[in-house]
Every structure is written in structure tokens, then in C-alpha cells.
Amino acid sequence: MPLFLAGIGASAGGLEAVRALLSHLPLTRKLAYVVAQHQAADFNAQKLVDLVQPNCPLRVEVAQSGRTLLPDHVYWLPAGQDGRVDGKVLLLAPGSGVSKPSVDSLLQSLATNFGSRALGVILSGAGGDGVLGCRAIQAAGGLTMAQSPETARFPGMPTAAIQAGVVDRILDAEKMGNLLLQRLTDREAPPGMATLLELVQRATGVDFRGYKEETLQRRLQRRLNGLKLPGLEAYFELVRRRPEELSQLQQDFLVSLSGFFRDPECFAALSGELKAWLLHHRGPVRVWVPACATGEEVYSLAMLLVEMLGAEQASQRCSLEACDLNSVALETARRGIYSAEAVSKLEPTRLQRHFVSTGNGYRVSELLRSMCRFQQQDVLTAPIPERLDLISCRNLLIYLQSGLQGELLRRFRKSLRPGGLLFLAPSETTGTVGATLFTPVDKQHRLYRSRGGLSA
Template sequence: MSKDFPTAGFVIGIGASAGGLQALESFFGSLPPDPKSAFVVVQHLSPDFRSLMVELLQRRTQLSVCVIENSTALELNSVYMLPPGSTVSLQGQRLLLEERQESAVDYPVNHFFLSLAQQKCDRAIGILLSGTGRDGTEGLKAINRAGGIALVQSQETAQFRAMPGPPVSSGLVDEILSPEELARAVCDIIRYTAAQTSLSAIATPLLPAHKLAQILEILQQQQNSDFSQYKLGTLHRRITHRLLLSKVDTVDQYIEHLKTTPKEVKNLRQDLLIGATRFFRDPNLWSVLQTEVLPGLLERLQPGQPLRIWVSACSTGEEAYSLAIAVDEIIKQTERHHPVKIFATDIDQEALTIASQGSYADTIVRDVDAKRLDHYFIPQGSAYQVKKFIRTQVVFASHDLTKNPGFSQMHLVSCRNLLIYMQPPLQEQVIKLLHFSLAPQGVLILGPSEHLGTVCCHAFLCIDQHWKIFRKRRDVKLPLSRLIQSPAKRAVALPKQPKTMRSPYEGMLASIFKLRFGERPTTCLLVNTSGQILHIFLNTAQLLEFPLGKLNTNILDIISPTLKIPVSTALHRAKRDQQSVFYSDIQLPELDAPQHMNLWVGSAETNKAMSNDSLIVLLEQVTIADSTKPASELDFNPCSDLSQQIRELEFELQQTRKNLQTSIEEMETANEEQQATNEELLAANEELQSTNEELQSVNEELYTVNAENQERIEQLIELSTDIDNLLQSTDIGVVFLDNSLSIRRFTPAATQVFNFRPG
């Protein structure tokens, strides 16, 4: 007997396509008679054929199986089948039918799963079975992000693997099981949740505080994620789901399972990172932003000043791109041209990867109107990609909002539906960090169910109480309290760096140079063949100047500008001729008239062939009276040395230009041919894709009809066998005639009356 459906009851949505009949029969055949929940099956069916799904499934289960009618009320222990040519959505405790539009995107599974996630949240279970196409992927993600359970059929047991495949790769699936195991998992979840509810009524939690602390400590150590200040209800619910799906019986067993299974720790962290988002969520909020908030922000900007926006906890990026589109529309309306820079952050690296690509399933047509789709998106098969001029305005980065502000002087900060998962101390800390990030009179947007709290409310003016839009006061500062530390955190001792041992003879180098050069200023360096300084032996000549900023160790960048040409030429000749180079009489403007520089560049290895690794550069300041020229000494003549080097470089440049011009011409020709070919391929691909989608839809429908007919044929064969056995065993003589009075068949007893011979 059916019962009224409770508000806290589970609703299980099941999506299937080609090959789904066998999976559905196995699933419902494994359920107990009283699962205490309702099941809604959304199967791709052809509107041109009568479906036999109700009759076929009713043979496999004791649950009541019926076709959905408009405004059908849910009942416990019932299975509701979607009729052909319709879509269904959940509203409250009723199922609403709509006629499927021919021009609309044909994703009935997604349509129901999205409404299921919105209406039932953590009491929703979505299951995706065998089928082709991508229907159900976005809906399953929505169920997971809303706190529900997302399950898919394993690839090994699915006849068609296309539908269960994409959700698995997204990382938002709780478990991958066979149909029989899916049925047992659903029953375990419902039974365990009911037990938890009954124990909560007598204040006996299934997850004690000390065991919860152990689990959070494992998350902190292995995933560097601190959830200690999240609300207990969210933590209990999510951890309980993972415990059930891990097939362990107790919390202690689950803790041991976490310690030995890093993948499960990652899955648990992913479950706790709730990322529910979509384009232009809450349309009325966006109307308020475009009429009351954004125009005022643009008016207060100086000419050419960029508009800076921060979207915290951005998940997969839909809200960040929505803001970019909304700002672009207002800039065009007001004709106030300002650069726009939007910073979008999250701690979920997988979600950030999806966001940075800017590609979303075509189910976004429910949230983005046709005009915006045409102007801001590029269709790509079964997906839409945000256009490049919008994507370049958004910078995605990993950032933990609970630890530091991250940004400053922001004109608008959006932090929607994140505080609701945090305990009050952490909420207060996050609001203070957001307040610090805002520029004077900057705007803060929270979720509709969130508030500033008593400590921080005086620091903001309320713009819209319903949509929780606030403006930062000019004259109020909130002290940033010390970060809340989790008990799971432990100080980590850094390993001590071993001290490098210096040779006792290194200290003698200065004395040796003094004996050789006396009091004359000298600079001596060891450089590699690229001019990078490896070691500085002496710099009493003070010829090295290290500029501010990033350290640069190239000798030509830090030596005195007047010496760049002679040093560069000497290094070039030393490498080319494989011998030492000595220049004298190098005049420097900063030296007095009788003084000049001597330059020596040679191999770092003595009495050996020229080394390919390092060179010694020695610069000595001398007076004319001290100078005595050895036979190998050369006066530095920049004209002759540079002219030879320039001729070599010019020849190389000329050859490079010729090769480059030839390559450019070949590339241009090839590019034109590829563009023409690409246009033809794009046109052909669009036609093939459209044809493929039609054939795929027809194939799914025909496969389902064929599966139903196979079931009916098996029933007819069984019935025919039963009749044959009955006729063979009866003692009554019976003769069967057709319309022409020809004998069709007879029983063995009839041969005793008539002279019949079988043949």
C-alpha cells in the first residue's frame, strides 16, 4: 500500500538510453520491496511507438510502476516512468510534465536532474545508466554540488558507455557500480540516513567529535585543506555519504581506510568542496546589479582607470563570466570605456581548470538568452565556449579565502553562498578579509541566505537587503584578527642546510692579487661562454654595478657602460680564436688623463687547450708611466675589431633574412590552402554533426523499441510453448481451422475421430 511522500524522503532519478532496459531490470530486480523512497525513470523513448517499459519493469519488481501524468504526486515505494515525447521536472512533491519542444535541446535527463538537485538537495540521488550521447552529465554534476549523491553504471556492465563516461571524467561522481551494486548502495544510503536522523533525535551522533577531528586531521595532512571551521551538519552529511559508498561498516574502519587510500581522501575533499553555480543565477539580482550598482561604480572611476572585480569561490567560472558579460553590456550602454580586470579564485584546482577553458555544455541555453549566446559565446558541437575578448578579462587563480585577503583595492567583490557552510568565527574572519580587499565605497555581494553578523555590520551600508548587496563605509576599519588555527595543524621543522666548506686558501687570493698588482685598482672575474659571472675574485676597481630588481649576472649588463664594447669584443675573439686576448690603452671618461685600463681575457685552464666552459676576465687600472707593452699586447682599436665582428654578423643576418622570407612565403601559401580546406571541413563537419545527432537519437529510440520487442517475443515464445504443451497433453479432440476452412492444427485425440495424418 502506498504512503504519502515525506518532505525529507529521498527521490532517486534514473537516466538511461540505449541499453538501459537491461540495466533497469537488474537494478529494480535487486531492490527490496520497501526501499522507502520514490524512483523517477527518464528513458529516451521514441514518440512514434507505444512503450512497453511499464509492463516489462513491473515483472521485475514488487514496487508500483506507472506512467507519469501531469502533476502526479509522489508516493513512497513507487516507480514513475516518463512517457514518450515529454519532459518532466520536480516541483515540491509533484512531477510536472511538459511537451518536448522539437527545436529545443533534447536532454530530458538533464532537465529532470537539474530540477531534482534544486528541489531535494541532499535528499537527491542521481543514477546514470547505459546510453549514448552526453545527456545527464550536467544534471549529475548539479546533484553532486547540491549535496546529493551522483552514481553511474560501470563501463564493464554498460552496453553503451557514452552516457556514463563524461561524468566520470569530470571527477564529480561519487561511485561507479554495476546495476545490482547501485541498488544496494541506494538502500544503504537511505537506511543509514534514517538511522542517523533517529539517533540525532536522542542526541547520539553517528560521528563523534573526536573521530570527526581525526578525519579532518587526515584531510589537513594529505590535502592541505582545513575544514575544521565548517558547519558540522555539512561535514557529517558529506562524510557519511563517503563512508557508505566506501563499503565499510564503522567510522573506525573508514578512518583506517582514509589512512591507506589517498584516492578516498581526495574524493572526500572533493565532496566537501561544494561548487553549485550557473550562469546568471538569480536573474533579478543581475537586474539590480546592472541598474543600481555597476553604473555607479563606473561613474566614480577616473578616465582610463580599470574596474577591478574579485569573484571568490568561483567554482567552474560561470559567475565570473556572467559578471564580465554584465559589465560589458553596461559599458556599451553608458559609453564609459574602462579596462576591466576580474580575478576569480577557488581552492578546487579541477574546477579552475574547467573555468579557464571557458567551455560549457549546451544546457546553458536555459540560463543564457539567445542574444547573449550569439554575442558572447561560440558554439562548438554540443558545447559553447566563451569568446576570447571576455575570457581575457578574467584571471583564474588558486586561493584560500580563509587565510589571506589575496587582493586589494577591489571595486566589487562577490562571495555568494560560501559563508552558509562556515561556522560564525570563520564567517567573521572571511568578512573582515573581504572588507580589507575592498576599495573605499567598494561593493560586496553575499548570498541571499547570508548576513554580515553583528561584529561587521557597522562597516557596510546596505544597498539591497533582499539580495545582500553592501557598500563599504569610508571611515570604518575592521581589525584583521589572527587566523583561526585548526588543532590538526602541526609545526613542521625545516631541515637545516649544511654549511658549505670553504677552502683555507680562498682567503689568500686577495694577498696574491696585491703582490701581483700592488695598489692598482683591479677587477678579476670568472665567466662562462655566455658571459654569466661564475665567481668574483677581486673588485677593487669598482667596475661592477648591480642594478635594482631581479639579479642579473651577465658581465655586459653590470660592467661600466664604456667597457661593454671592449669586453664584448675580447670575449668574442677569445672564443673564436681559442687563445688569450690582451688590450691596453682603453680610455675611460671617468678616469684622469694619464690613466687607462688594460684588459686580459683568457682560458681558465693553464697550459691546456682553450676551455669551452669558462674564461677569466681581468681589468687593471694603470698609468702611462707604469705601462710596458709585451710583444703579444694589442692596443684596443674598436674600429678594426668591431668592423670584423659587424661584417660577420651582417652576413649571418642577410642569410637569415633570405631564409625567413622564403619560409614566410611558403607559410602564407600553405596557410591560404589550409584556411580554404578548414572552411570546407567546418561546413562538412557541421552537416555531419547534425546528421549524426539525428541518427543517434533515432538509433536510441529504435534500440529501446527493439529491446521491448525482444522482451515481448520471448513472452510470446513462452506462451506458445505453454499452449503446445497443453494441446499435446489434452484428451479432447480439437481441430483448428482458418477462414478458408483449411486445417491449421489438431490435437492427437482428434486422429481417433478423423483420418488425419500429421505432415
């Protein structure tokens, strides 16, 4: 049975809320929990476990590194340690941030490893830890919830997540157990969803019917919350009065989150493979990046190529075509201007080589911009460029049902030259259909080669 995993983030005033949440949890045989509550470095987490266990129907224990997560268990991260999951194994490492354990790193690893089975919970605390983690969980199709700030001793953490727009549901800690249970059992589309998707397609031309319903439902719920509407009936009523609302919903269905060298170890694996290939390949280098969002992935690939080939060769030989449905995200991609936060994880030498400061941000160099072309296109229907050397399609397949994933992988295979590379994100694989089309080059880092020869 697939395991669901909830990451619970809390800080000051969090114990009370964690206790309220844990004492109302049902046994599910499907769901495990990891608690990241900020604690002073010398604190003994066992004391918290002892306080909570008597009222909690699940087994609560201090987390140990290397343990496989079991359903109906609550793992409490010890003081000074950050926790992350790798598959179903919980790993601990000395915390590096200001607040330890870091809620963001825990939730980000849940998003990567559990995708739509990841749940993020933000309880009482001060500061903004948890915002990035909830954003990652939402982007991976999981569910996020925050304690209603008025019931939190310290409302800062839930408020920061709510204001950042990364929370699907806001409720009291003791009511969260029920919602978690619902999440495990009620994964059917509510009546009316099919009609709504048809209306969206008629209004915008975009067909979301092959997308994962649970993700669409959550995006719809967000829109309903934003409009303060009680349900789909009221939404249909609104659409009758304001048909242009459907275009807004279409944009809201798309999660355009990206980053430079997202999953650096995967980019390192890709870089090694490209370098080896470029040693003997002298012709043009053709790259396609579908679902490029705000462009960081495309520019990261262009940086790698410039670093490998030098500016002159790269500009003459490399072309990177990219597309997305989201016109707002594409506008950012085309301008190529990013905030200081967006570039903060780049190596300083890269920042210096490939960016120009604009005063309040950084613009990617003219060279990189000249190599990359962005178009507004639907990946599912637009023609794909041919004889590609690399398709980098990251964090799109996770939104699609398996039928559509298979269809897209078949088209990718056709557009890649024999032996061309396919680069996916850590929570995606080529699946059973893809196994007949692609051979893994580096399974762990989601790098595959199109079957049918190695010719360049």
C-alpha cells in the first residue's frame, strides 16, 4: 500500500498545537508523520515525546537516522538536526540553518520523494520557515495546511505561509486529523469537475482532462477560497456572469515554479554526460525545454553549455527552444531578470560570468539570452522540434495522468535523435511505457537515453 507522509512544522508555541493535532489523529495504516519543531540545540526531544505520547493513538518516537518510515508512527526530529527523506528512509544531518530542525528542508524532501502523497502542516511559530517547503509540496501535487493564525500562540509561521499563497487549507490543529483522513480516502473528482474542465477547454483551448484530478481539485479549491465562494455550484454561477474567469482558472491550474540548477546533483550528472558527448561531437547542439515556466532551467542549461564550449562556440552551435502555457511566467523568462533571492544559490563565479546586476535584481547575459528562445505553446498539442540532442522536461509529467505521460514520452522519443538525452525531475520516471523507449543513463538522477542507437 503506498505510504503518505505528513511533515509537521512548528516553532515557538508549537508544542500545544502539535499535541492537539496528534491527539486527534486516526489510525490509517497509510500515513506516517515527521515533526520538525524548532528546539534549542541542547534540548532533549524525548521529553516532548513523553509529553505527547499518552494522548496520541499512534506510536511517537524520537527520529533516528536510517530508519524506514512506518505508517501510524510519528517521528520527532531531535534538537540540532535537520531531517529529510530519501524514498521511505528518514535521514538526519546536523542542521545548517538558523532554526533547527529546518521545516523547509523536511517538506522539500517530502515533495521530491512523495509527490502528491506529501502533506505539509504549518503550526504555531515565529518566522517564515515552511514557506519554501509548502510551495514545493503544492508544486508536486501534495496538500498543505496551516493552523488558523488566531488559534496559534505565535501566528507568524502560519501567517507567512498563508500570505505567500502556499496553503490549501487553514484550520484549527485538532481538526487537521479529519482532513488528513479525507485526503487518503476521498481522491475522486467532485461532481461537476468534468463539466468545468470542458468549459475551460472551450474558453481557452487547453485540455486539462489528462491531468491528475487531485491537483486540479486543489488548485480549484484555492481559487474558490480566493473568491470566497462556497463550492462549485456558486463558481458555475460566477462563470455564467463572467466567462473570462475561466482564463484565470486556466492560469491558476498551472504551477509555474522553477529555479536555477534545481536539484544540483542531477545537473551535475547531466553535465558529466554532456561533457563526454561534446568531446567527440562537433555539430550543432539542439535542446528543447518544454514547460520551462520562468526560464531558470533553460538558462541553467545554457550556462552549462557556455562553460563547456566557451562563449563563441556555444553561441554559434547551441540553440535552446523552450515553451510553456503560462504567459506571465514566459514574460519573466524572456526578460531574464531575476531577484537576488532567485540567484542566491548560484556559485559566485557563475553569477559573475552569466549575469549583470540591474540594481534591484540580476539579468542573464546577452549571450545566454541570444541562445534561448521562449514560445507560448501547449506541449501536449504543439509540434516538437526534431533531431534534438536533449529534452529537459522537468516537473511536468508529475501533473499528468499515466496515459498522457506515456503519450508525451512517445513523442519525445520520436523527436530525439537516436541516443539523444531525456532529463526528468527526481519525482518523475519514464514508467513502464518509457522503459521500452528509453534506457537509463543515470537512473538516480533521472537521465535517460533514447533507445535506438548512439549516433550523434
